[in-house]
Every structure is written in structure tokens, then in C-alpha cells.
Amino acid sequence: MENHTRLANQNHRIVYFGFLHSRIVAILMYCSMFEESRAIVSQKLSGRSKKIQDEWKRLCEKRNVVPGQQFHLLLSGRELSPEALRRKVRRIATPKRVTPNLKQPSRSPATADDMRLLEAVQEFEVESGVLQSPEVEISKVRRKLLQESVSATTSASIEHDLEAPSTASRDTSDTLTVLAGWKKTLPDVDHKWISETFFRMGKRGPEFDFTKVSKLWYQPPQPSLSASILNKPDRYFAHRFFLWMPRHLFHMDLVCPQEECNGKLTNAGVHQKTRMVLDVDSFYNMAGEYLSCPKCSKKVISWSEGILRQLDNTSRNQFPCILTSKYACDLRVVRLLRQRTLGNSSSAVSKVIEEQHGEKYVTSLESYFSNCKSFQSSAHRGFFGIPHFQRPPPQPPVPRHRWFMKVYQLDVINRLDYIKASITSQFGAILKMDSTKKITNKLAGHGRKTAMWATNVGNEYGQILMSVLTEGEGASLRPMIEGIMSRYEKAAVDPPQVLYVDRDCCGPATVHKYFENWPNISIRLDIWHFMRRFPSGCTTDKHPLYSIFMGKLSQCVFKWDEDDLQLLTTAKREEMILQGVVNPSEKDVRRNLSSTELALHCKRVTRGTEETQTLISGLIQSLDGPKGCDTLGVPLFESERIAEVWRVQQQHVSCIQDPEGVHLYTQTGTLKKGGVSLPVYRCARGSTSLESFHLHMNRFIPGTLANDINFQVFLLDGLFRWNLDREAAAVRTDTRERCPRTYSGPLKNSVNKLSLEILGEPFFGDFRPPGMYTGELIGIEYLYSQTGKGFFNAIQPCGTRRVAKTLKGFGCFCFVEEKRIYRFLWNAIAAFRFGTS
Ligand SMILES: [Zn+2]
Ligand SMILES: [Zn+2]
Structure with missing residues (x-):
């Protein structure tokens, strides 16, 4: 009796939760609680599968095909109407030829539905907390589904990363098909997806499939967000891939870069090594094509300077990095190094990059671990055994600041x-x-x-x-x-x-x-330099009369243009009235004019040699001796010294006068002040x-x-x-438009040319x-x-003709006596210009 009550309670809860999730789940769960019903269900299932199998056999014989993987998915225990079943069987029996889409994850709908069903069961089980016996069944079903999906993925699609405990230790490296050289230079996490994207198994080992190359950039597969899928570390840590094949992609005729050869280059396959490129927040990998010259039988890599030089601007600008002997550096990082402001040293940039890389890596790490954790929790609940979690790959180290400096130099x-x-x-x-x-x-x-x-x-x-x-x-x-x-x-x-x-x-x-x-x-x-010579006749620049003296000195040299000053005064007066000052006097207004306002809106002219000489003499006399003493009796000038300074500087008064007939002021715009429009000047003096x-x-x-x-x-x-x-x-400020900020002249030039042809006007006017x-x-x-x-003195004894020539081409960097610098330059230039690594 007690047992019955318990069962009735469970029954109640199951029906309740069943409504919450889905009726099918509830029925499934309910049936699976009793021995008899389980037998009935399995009998029904087997009866149905027999029916399907018969139908299937009939179709197979008729069309002469072999039953495939998808057939089993039909048997996953879902209720289908006879029409739907027949439709499905017919569809499977006459499969369409579909090219697998490597970018978009596409799970077969049958699997998805079954998975959802199981997830619902799982939740149900957690909430009710009493079901014991069905668990075994569910985990069986689950394992079967997982196995099926895994085996389905190995055939064509790379998208599923479902991993059943039984296949957890499956070693992917056996099935890998990448070149031996790539295997060495590519990080481990990238082997799988790159091999699947670019390689096929040929008669003599892995072959690069050129027909798969249609673009420059390739993204690694992303981790699935479903909690029921255990992603492998490569879903989180794989790198982007850049494939530089100008001959193949841009269909260009390239010639041999060797001097006086000019042989037409032919395809010599893919280059045996890949390069790691430092980007702002991670590395990416780069591979190139190998080109060979039939004339001199030399080989050249597609990213060598000799090849890049032959490309047109648009294609050349697609190449994203600068190569050094070990790593390469993306131009986005290089641009960080270019801005020449305070504190923008290579070590500062290297720290910024290190932080960016670190944060990205740790974020991926967290995502990976949390995915593992959710999977582990399911495992603990007994759905399946605890899978073997792979260790995440280590973070590739960011180069030291010296390397950044080299990159900047290059x-x-x-x-x-x-x-x-x-x-x-x-x-x-x-x-x-x-x-x-x-x-x-x-x-x-x-x-x-x-x-x-x-x-x-x-x-x-x-x-x-x-x-x-x-x-x-x-x-x-x-x-x-x-x-x-x-x-x-x-x-x-x-x-x-x-x-x-x-x-x-x-x-x-x-x-x-x-x-x-x-x-x-x-x-x-220069008048500022002229005036800077007077303080040497002063006792101290802390003297209270010092700033007054320097201010007056400036007035001895300059006078304001009366018209401009009048206009500014009017404008300032209006402004003061607007601010609530009642009837300001002319003196008040002038006192309120700041030196910035004066410099911006008023022209100045020099007073002329004689007037300035008289004024300065008068100024020095008025402050010399006891007249220039502060409260403690310290004089402003040292009388003899200031007299000597003035005697020498007197002859230069004519040198500071404005040259005749030269316009020193240019109006760059206008500004409204107090409703009056004022000119804005730029002074060239x-x-x-x-x-x-x-x-x-x-x-x-x-x-x-x-x-x-x-x-x-x-x-x-x-x-x-x-x-x-x-x-x-x-x-001019009023005609200036905001243009995109770039310092690249060739790029601007190219855009202007194109824009002129397409829009009829240059983009950068x-x-x-x-x-x-x-x-x-x-x-x-x-x-x-x-x-x-000398320029080449030091180069001759130790360098080859080619180095000397290259250095001459740069037209700088002579000083090669220090071996270290020389070696660096040679490596750097060689790596960049000739593409040797
Ligand atoms: Zn050649
Ligand atoms: Zn002079």
C-alpha cells in the first residue's frame, strides 16, 4: 500500500514535470519505471524497427544501395507518423549529393531532437531526484547517440566534437594529413582543422589541395555552446590562418626576382613551413606558396619582397605583416609602435601586447574549463563515465621588447x-x-x-x-x-x-x-630669442619686477593693429554685457582681454628700429638702480651687466623688425564672440x-x-x-572636413585615383x-x-656585394663597424627583402 502511494506521488510529479517539459518525456519516463511497460516499449520499438527494416531492405534492393549511418538514427525511438516515416526513408534511400559545408555547423536534425529530449530527461531527473532505474537506460541511449554522432563526424564533417567516454582517447594525430614541415611549425591545436580544411590524402602521403583555396583568411571552428557537447581545447585555442598565394589567388603572372633573369614563375606547391604572426591579441599562422623559376631553377616564397614588389597596390595591401627571422608581426601591432608620443616605447607596446594576449588566453581557458566542468557534472550524475579532459595548450610567448624595436626599424x-x-x-x-x-x-x-x-x-x-x-x-x-x-x-x-x-x-x-x-x-x-638675452642682466628671475620688465619689453617691440583691437574690444564688450556686466567702460573691457584672445584675433606689428631703441632704453633706465629694488632692497638689474647686454643687443633691434612687404598673418577662419564675427589669424613670425x-x-x-x-x-x-x-x-578650419586618419601616402594616393574614376572626385581632397x-x-x-x-667603408670587407647594394638602396645606416648591428641589419634586411628565414 505504502509502495502504491509512493508510486502515485511519483506518478503525479512525473505528469506535472512532463507537462513542464514535454508530454513525450513524461510518458517515456513513466513507462520506463515498470518492468512490464519497459518490455512493451521495447517490443513496440523492435516491432517498429522491423517494419522500417523491411521497408528499407525493399528500397535498398530496388535501388541497389547499401544501408548507411543515417538509417540507425531512424531507430532512436521517436514517434513518427507513417507518412513522415515513409518520406524519411525515401529521402535517405535517395541521398542528395551535398558538398560538406566546412564553416557552418550542421547537425542532423534527428540528433538534435534526440539530444533535446535527453536534456529534458536529465533536468527532470535532477528535479525529481527519485528515479533510479531509468538512468541506466537513458545513459545507454545517450552513449549510443554519442557514438553515432562521433562516427558520423569522422566521415565528412569536422563540426561535431561530441566525445563519448569510449572514444575519448581516440588519437587524432594518426588520421592527420598535413605536410611534415607544417606539422613542425604549426601549433598542435591547429593541426586538425587545418588538415581538414586544406589537405587530402594522396598516393604518396598528404597533399595540399589547391582547389580548396579560395580566400586569404580562414577561421578555426568555434566551440559549440551547447552544454551537452564537450569541446576539445582546439575549439578554444586554435589560431586564425592566413594563406598568401598571390599567384593562385590573384591569377597574376609573376617573374623571377633574381637579377637579369625575368623567368616566368611557375607553381612549385605549397611552402614547407608556416610562420607564426604576432597580432594584437593572439598569434595567427601564415602559409605561402612556393614558386620556381624554370630559367634559373631557383625557388622563391610568395611573401618575399621580390614577389610583393610585383603586386599592384590593392593586392600588396592585403599582405598583413612584416617578417623577421623568427616571428612575423602584424601591421596592426606595428601601427601601435608608430605613434610617437610620450611613453610610447617599444617596451610599453610589448607590455600592452602581452596583456592583450594574456587576457585572451585566460578568457579562452575559462570557457574551456567551464565547458569541461558542466560536462563533468553530467558525468557525476551517471549519464556516462568521466571523460578524459585534455590539457589546454600553453600560451605561445610574446616576444621581448627588443624584438618590437627591430620590427619598428624594419x-x-x-x-x-x-x-x-x-x-x-x-x-x-x-x-x-x-x-x-x-x-x-x-x-x-x-x-x-x-x-x-x-x-x-x-x-x-x-x-x-x-x-x-x-x-x-x-x-x-x-x-x-x-x-x-x-x-x-x-x-x-x-x-x-x-x-x-x-x-x-x-x-x-x-x-x-x-x-x-x-x-x-x-x-x-627671432624676437623671443632676442628677448631671452636680457635676463642675463637681471639679478634673479624671481624678482617681483622681473615679469613686469619682460612684459614691458615685449610692448617696446610690438604694437597691436588698431582695427583688429577695436573689433575685438567691441566683441568683448558685447560678450560682457551678455554675461550681465552693466555698461562696462573701455578700460574694463581692455583689462578683461586675455593674451590668448589677443593673439588669436589681432595682428601685431613691430614698432620700427628707432622707436623700439628709445623705448627699451627708457625701460631699462626706469628700472635701473634703486628704482628697481624690491622691498628688501634687491635691485632688478646688475647695472653694468644690463648696460653691456643692451649695448650688444642694440645693433640687433633692426634685425627683429618685420620684413617689408611680407604678409606674416594668414586668416584661417572666423569665430563669433558676443554676436560679433572675429577673424582668426595664424602668425608666421x-x-x-x-x-x-x-x-x-x-x-x-x-x-x-x-x-x-x-x-x-x-x-x-x-x-x-x-x-x-x-x-x-x-x-582652413571652416573648410576642413574630417578625413579618416592615415599616414600612408601610397594608400591615400591609390584611393584618390580610384575615387576619381568612380565618384569623379578625390577622396582625400x-x-x-x-x-x-x-x-x-x-x-x-x-x-x-x-x-x-663613411657610408660603405665598413661594409666592404665583411659584406657581400648584394648587402652593400641593399644598404645603398636604403640610403642610410652606414656605421656597420659594430658586428652586432651589422648582423642584425643583415638578418633583418635579408629576411625582409629576400624572404629567407
Ligand atoms: Zn630565375
Ligand atoms: Zn643682428
Whole structure:
């Protein structure tokens, strides 16, 4: 009786849960509780399967086919109407020829339904917690289903990763079909899916199937999210795959890159090794095709520079990385290295990359473990034995920061022609020349303490025409100046009108004597540098009258343009009224004008030599001696020193006057203030823009020291980017459109050409491709040409002709005495230019 009550209760619960999940489940569960009903069910099942088998046999005989795997799926115990059953049998008996889709997981619907059914049973079992006997049955069914799916996957599809305990130890490496070379270079987790994607078993072992190659990028199969499927580690840790086969994919005729050969390259199969490429958050693998030349019978890899050079821009830009001897580096990582700002050293970038890789790996690890865990929980509930969980693969190590530096060097070397051409294609009507010592201290290693000055020449937009390191100022600047003059001449650009300098404006040492070709250029002393000479006559710059003196000094030199000042005053007055100030007086308004507002909206002119001389004399007299003492009696000036300073500087007052007939101000836009529209000016006077460049230059070169190659690489790329940034700023603010940010000139050029043909207008309206590189020496090359460290002296004894030639092609990096640097350069260049690894 008690037993009956219990059973009735169970009955009740089962029916209840059955409604919750599905009626079929409930009936199945209920029936499976009793010996008799189980017998009936199995009898019914066997009767039905006999019926199907008969039908099947009949069909098979009629069509002369052999029963296959799918037939068994029919027997998985589902209720089907006779029509549906017949339809299904007919469909299986006349199978359609389907090419397996390797990308989209496609489980057969029968399996999916059975799985869902079982999941429902599993949940039911957990909730009721009383069922014992059916468990065995269920686990049997489950195991059978799993086995079937696994055996189904081995035939054609790579999608199922269902793993029954019985097949857990199945060794996949036996069935692998990849080339021996690939087996060595590919990470283990990638063997399976890559072999399934690209290889077929030929008569003499694995063969690469070229017919399977139709695109550049291949994604590994993703893990299934179903809790009832145990994914193997490769579903989480496999890498993307990049296949570089320009001849096969772009159908291009490529010629042999060997000198004077020009044989037409033919396909020589797939290259025996793959390469790992460092990407932002993981590695990916890359493989290429091998090409052979029938003429000289040499072989060449598809990613060697000789091949890449032959491709058109669009195809070439598909190649995503820079190769070094061990790893290759994706351009997305390289771009992280390019931005030359504070704290952007290669070690900082390598840390960022390491973190990205680490986070991605650990995230995959967590997903994998949690998948294992859910499977393990099911196993504990007795559905099946605990499977053997595979260990996740180790994380591939991220290279050290030195490697990043090498990659960056290669990147700059790769773009060197363009960078140099871009720098020597800068011109300007108002030039500035200024020197700094700060940066030269950073030069370490071979070139240490050889440079005294870094001299830069800029234009009115703040762009840099030239930057060199020199032993000294004066005569050592002559070759640079000659280079710039010939640049103007070759490009038929009008000579500049003014040159602002920080010293040597007049007298016997004047720089004017170097400008033989430009006799009409007026040399002007930068006013800021002129004013900076007075503080040496002051006792201290902490004196309360010091800032007043410097402010007044500026007023002695400049006066504001009256019209501009009047307009600004009106605008400011309106603004103050809008802010609630009642009837402000003119004096109030002027007092409220900030120096930024004045500089932005008002032109300034110099007062003229005589007026400035009188004013400065008066200013010094008014603050000299006891008149300039603070409350403690400390005077502002040291009388004798200031008198001497003024005596010397007096002659330069004429050098700071604005040159006649030169427009120093350009209106770049307008701004509304208090309802009045005000002009916005850019001033071309003086060398202040170069001072800010000097500050930035200090940041080009990260850290405190850099050897000469690094120094040169940083300098060239830094200059290039600085100029492009200024170019964007030089465009009028009100007409400027936001363009996608890219520093790649060839890319912009290519897009412009295409856009012109397709849309009828260029995409980058302001882009002008640079001219040819003029051959002027930049940066350290200039210094070394002065100190007599010849270009190829050191290369001749140890290098082959080809190296010398290649180095000459780069037109930089002379100093190869240090073996280490030489070896690096050779490896790097060889790896990149000739594709040897
Ligand atoms: Zn050849
Ligand atoms: Zn002077």
C-alpha cells in the first residue's frame, strides 16, 4: 500500500514535470519505471524497427544501395507518423549529393531532437531526484547517440566534437594529413582543422589541395555552446590562418626576382613551413606558396619582397605583416609602435601586447574549463563515465621588447623611400632655423658625444623641411643649406622671402653668406630669442619686477593693429554685457582681454628700429638702480651687466623688425564672440613653432638613450608624422572636413585615383603626393658625413656585394663597424627583402 502511494506521488510529479517539459518525456519516463511497460516499449520499438527494416531492405534492393549511418538514427525511438516515416526513408534511400559545408555547423536534425529530449530527461531527473532505474537506460541511449554522432563526424564533417567516454582517447594525430614541415611549425591545436580544411590524402602521403583555396583568411571552428557537447581545447585555442598565394589567388603572372633573369614563375606547391604572426591579441599562422623559376631553377616564397614588389597596390595591401627571422608581426601591432608620443616605447607596446594576449588566453581557458566542468557534472550524475579532459595548450610567448624595436626599424626601413621623399618635398615662403642641444644627449652607442647640435629648418605652417645633427653651428650647416636651395631650384619653387634664425643674424658670422643663390632673402632674428638675452642682466628671475620688465619689453617691440583691437574690444564688450556686466567702460573691457584672445584675433606689428631703441632704453633706465629694488632692497638689474647686454643687443633691434612687404598673418577662419564675427589669424613670425617641435622631438625618442640606428629611425618617422599633422592643421578650419586618419601616402594616393574614376572626385581632397627624394642627408646621416664615418667603408670587407647594394638602396645606416648591428641589419634586411628565414 505504502509502495502504491509512493508510486502515485511519483506518478503525479512525473505528469506535472512532463507537462513542464514535454508530454513525450513524461510518458517515456513513466513507462520506463515498470518492468512490464519497459518490455512493451521495447517490443513496440523492435516491432517498429522491423517494419522500417523491411521497408528499407525493399528500397535498398530496388535501388541497389547499401544501408548507411543515417538509417540507425531512424531507430532512436521517436514517434513518427507513417507518412513522415515513409518520406524519411525515401529521402535517405535517395541521398542528395551535398558538398560538406566546412564553416557552418550542421547537425542532423534527428540528433538534435534526440539530444533535446535527453536534456529534458536529465533536468527532470535532477528535479525529481527519485528515479533510479531509468538512468541506466537513458545513459545507454545517450552513449549510443554519442557514438553515432562521433562516427558520423569522422566521415565528412569536422563540426561535431561530441566525445563519448569510449572514444575519448581516440588519437587524432594518426588520421592527420598535413605536410611534415607544417606539422613542425604549426601549433598542435591547429593541426586538425587545418588538415581538414586544406589537405587530402594522396598516393604518396598528404597533399595540399589547391582547389580548396579560395580566400586569404580562414577561421578555426568555434566551440559549440551547447552544454551537452564537450569541446576539445582546439575549439578554444586554435589560431586564425592566413594563406598568401598571390599567384593562385590573384591569377597574376609573376617573374623571377633574381637579377637579369625575368623567368616566368611557375607553381612549385605549397611552402614547407608556416610562420607564426604576432597580432594584437593572439598569434595567427601564415602559409605561402612556393614558386620556381624554370630559367634559373631557383625557388622563391610568395611573401618575399621580390614577389610583393610585383603586386599592384590593392593586392600588396592585403599582405598583413612584416617578417623577421623568427616571428612575423602584424601591421596592426606595428601601427601601435608608430605613434610617437610620450611613453610610447617599444617596451610599453610589448607590455600592452602581452596583456592583450594574456587576457585572451585566460578568457579562452575559462570557457574551456567551464565547458569541461558542466560536462563533468553530467558525468557525476551517471549519464556516462568521466571523460578524459585534455590539457589546454600553453600560451605561445610574446616576444621581448627588443624584438618590437627591430620590427619598428624594419617598418621604417620599408617606408624609408616614401618618408624621405615626403620630408624633402616640403617648402615654405617663410623659413625658420633653430638649433637645440637637448636631444643630442640622447644619442648613445656608436655616435655618442659626436653631435653638438640638432638643427631644424621649418616653414610658416610649422612643418619641418630638414633636421640634421651637426658637430657645430655655422659653417657645418652649409651642406644642409645648399641642399635646401637646390631643392627649391629643382622643384622650381620661388625662394623664401624671410628666414628667422636664433643667432648669427648679422655681422661677420651671419648665415646670410651661405645663401648665395638667394641674395634677396632677409635674415631676421627671432624676437623671443632676442628677448631671452636680457635676463642675463637681471639679478634673479624671481624678482617681483622681473615679469613686469619682460612684459614691458615685449610692448617696446610690438604694437597691436588698431582695427583688429577695436573689433575685438567691441566683441568683448558685447560678450560682457551678455554675461550681465552693466555698461562696462573701455578700460574694463581692455583689462578683461586675455593674451590668448589677443593673439588669436589681432595682428601685431613691430614698432620700427628707432622707436623700439628709445623705448627699451627708457625701460631699462626706469628700472635701473634703486628704482628697481624690491622691498628688501634687491635691485632688478646688475647695472653694468644690463648696460653691456643692451649695448650688444642694440645693433640687433633692426634685425627683429618685420620684413617689408611680407604678409606674416594668414586668416584661417572666423569665430563669433558676443554676436560679433572675429577673424582668426595664424602668425608666421619667429621660430616659436620650432621650439614646440624641439619639445616634441624629445618625445620622438623614448627613454633617455637611443643608439644611432634607433635614433635615426625615430627621427625620420617622427618628422614624417609631425609634418603630416601640421599639414592637416594648415587647412582652413571652416573648410576642413574630417578625413579618416592615415599616414600612408601610397594608400591615400591609390584611393584618390580610384575615387576619381568612380565618384569623379578625390577622396582625400588635400592630399598631394610627394616628389622624388632629393638625396639630401637627414639626421644622423648628416652628422656621419661630417665626422668622416663613411657610408660603405665598413661594409666592404665583411659584406657581400648584394648587402652593400641593399644598404645603398636604403640610403642610410652606414656605421656597420659594430658586428652586432651589422648582423642584425643583415638578418633583418635579408629576411625582409629576400624572404629567407
Ligand atoms: Zn630565375
Ligand atoms: Zn643682428
